[in-house]
Amino acid sequence: xxxxxxxxxxxxxxxxxxxxxxxxxxxxxxxxxxxxxxxxxxxxxxxxxxxxxxxxxxxxxxxxxxxxxxxxxxxxxxxxxxxxxxxxxxxxxxxxxxxxxxxxxxxxxxxxxxxxxxxxxxxxxxxxxxxxxxxxxxxxxxxxxxxxxxxxxxxxxxxxxxxxxxxxxxxxxxxxxxxxxxxxxxxxxxxxxxxxxxxxxxxxxxxxxxxxxxxxxxxxxxxxxxxxxxxxxxxxxxxxxxxxxxxxxxxxxxxxxxxxxxxxxxxxxxxxxxxxxxxxxxxxxxxxxxxxxxxxxxxxxxxxxxxxxxxxxxxxxxxxxxxxxxxxxxxxxxxxxxxxxxxxxxxxxxxxxxxxxxxxxxxxxxxxxxxxxxxxxxxxxxxxxxxxxxxxxxxxxxxxxxxxxxxxxxxxxxxxxxxxxxx
RNA sequence: GGAGAGGUGGCCGAGCCCGGUUUAAGGCGCACGCCUGGAACGCGUGUAAACUCGAAAGGGUUUCGAGGGUUCAAAUCCCUCCCUCUCCGCCA
Numbered sequence: 001x002x003x004x005x006x007x008x009x010x011x012x013x014x015x016x017x018x019x020x021x022x023x024x025x026x027x028x029x030x031x032x033x034x035x036x037x038x039x040x041x042x043x044x045x046x047x048x049x050x051x052x053x054x055x056x057x058x059x060x061x062x063x064x065x066x067x068x069x070x071x072x073x074x075x076x077x078x079x080x081x082x083x084x085x086x087x088x089x090x091x092x093x094x095x096x097x098x099x100x101x102x103x104x105x106x107x108x109x110x111x112x113x114x115x116x117x118x119x120x121x122x123x124x125x126x127x128x129x130x131x132x133x134x135x136x137x138x139x140x141x142x143x144x145x146x147x148x149x150x151x152x153x154x155x156x157x158x159x160x161x162x163x164x165x166x167x168x169x170x171x172x173x174x175x176x177x178x179x180x181x182x183x184x185x186x187x188x189x190x191x192x193x194x195x196x197x198x199x200x201x202x203x204x205x206x207x208x209x210x211x212x213x214x215x216x217x218x219x220x221x222x223x224x225x226x227x228x229x230x231x232x233x234x235x236x237x238x239x240x241x242x243x244x245x246x247x248x249x250x251x252x253x254x255x256x257x258x259x260x261x262x263x264x265x266x267x268x269x270x271x272x273x274x275x276x277x278x279x280x281x282x283x284x285x286x287x288x289x290x291x292x293x294x295x296x297x298x299x300x301x302x303x304x305x306x307x308x309x310x311x312x313x314x315x316x317x318x319x320x321x322x323x324x325x326x327x328x329x330x331x332x333x334x335x336x337x338x339x340x341x342x343x344x345x346x347x348x349x350x351x352x353x354x355x356x357x358x359x360x361x362x363x364x365x366x367x368x369x370x371x372x373x374x375x376x377x378x379x380x381x382x383x384x385x386x387x388x389x390x391x392x393x394x395x396x397x398x399x400x401x402x403x404x405x406x407x408x409x410x411x412x413x414x415x416x417x418x419x420x421x422x423x
Numbered sequence: 424g425g426a427g428a429g430g431u432g433g434c435c436g437a438g439c440c441c442g443g444u445u446u447a448a449g450g451c452g453c454a455c456g457c458c459u460g461g462a463a464c465g466c467g468u469g470u471a472a473a474c475u476c477g478a479a480a481g482g483g484u485u486u487c488g489a490g491g492g493u494u495c496a497a498a499u500c501c502c503u504c505c506c507u508c509u510c511c512g513c514c515a
Contacts, residue, residue: 039474039475042474042475042484043475043476043483043484045484046474046475046476046483046484046485047483047484049483049484049485050483050484052495052496053484053496055495055496056443056495056496057443057496058443059443059495059496067495070495071495072495073495074495074496075494075495077495078494078495078496242433242471242472369454373472
């Protein structure tokens, strides 16, 4: 959520920033109109309620002939108050819906653009590997080695599902374990094992609801949503709480499956394991002081980059332009690893600062000793998404004989296995 | 799923039967002050959040799990729901 005081105080700035992301700035005019009628009604009601409380209390002590007269008067006042309360509830509902519908404003350093083509490549690390044979795409490699079974995934569940087998399953597990170890030891994150289903309040806190409900899977009988990312339970872990400032920064990590309907990308990336309805991911979440958030974003990107670096796979850092930012994000850097088989730079991580946008929705605050509560800033980033990391590993480490070498850092997680051969 | 007991401020806990005398008692914790060479003890003062009026001091409203109802007036009475605990049932 945005700060209503900022919107009231500087509506032109807010409109300009919203326009930069491609959102409709006239939303702000409607919002402010609703806000002002809400406030004046609130004020009127406050006065009536104050009078009722005062005079009702006196009614208990007053003489009996005066009581009947006064009681009738109070009853009328009571009717006015309930009518006003109904009207106010309606206004507040509308106001809250509009507030929840507004996206976050971009950071000043987020470049302005109109589509993903305006994203900026910040830097590239490592050289894409050169091959003296034609590298295969992972869907061919995976099938030939017998470690990815697409047909049976479809049989079990439908399109966009697959099954990892043998060394394929082991490779993914090794990547997860290795990434978590890196996060929790050298990078200072606390590992969590959160629920994979959460309630609508939780999924509103991070900004998926109310606007993006149709991108998630949900239970039809209970109030359960399947998490689209571990960002949801991790960020909301402290929802509604006021944290002691000494706890900050809080760095959390978790490995979870992620569930996405991928309605918007129907027909895209249908080959291979790049885009599925269910995938695994190691996620990083930070809760930090507002003044630290830009510096912490750099550190988040660096934490994700280190994973690519140690896998010895070329990657680049891309800064998203204003139009390509997610709903809650104020600044985002994507990390893309090069996959020589399909010839693509694959988005393996997306690191964002959501400033106080999610903290306001979820009510996550901190307090300095003796001070007033303040909203934290929340950040999240993948560290990394497993299927795309698998693609990058398989395609970069493939050898002329059709086998795949195991990256050095993963060998101790795979029983010292050095080469993945056909099953 | 069934039965019972509960949900009150940062924490513990009284108030609920019997609506108004509670600005939510009391304690703990915390902060500040006094005391002290310094501390403990003791004493005193303060101690939530949101919204809002005000230059400030300060004031107003809301919040006793959530929502609805009764009433001039609800933490207190009624209804619905959620959650926690205990026991039972079922199940990995």
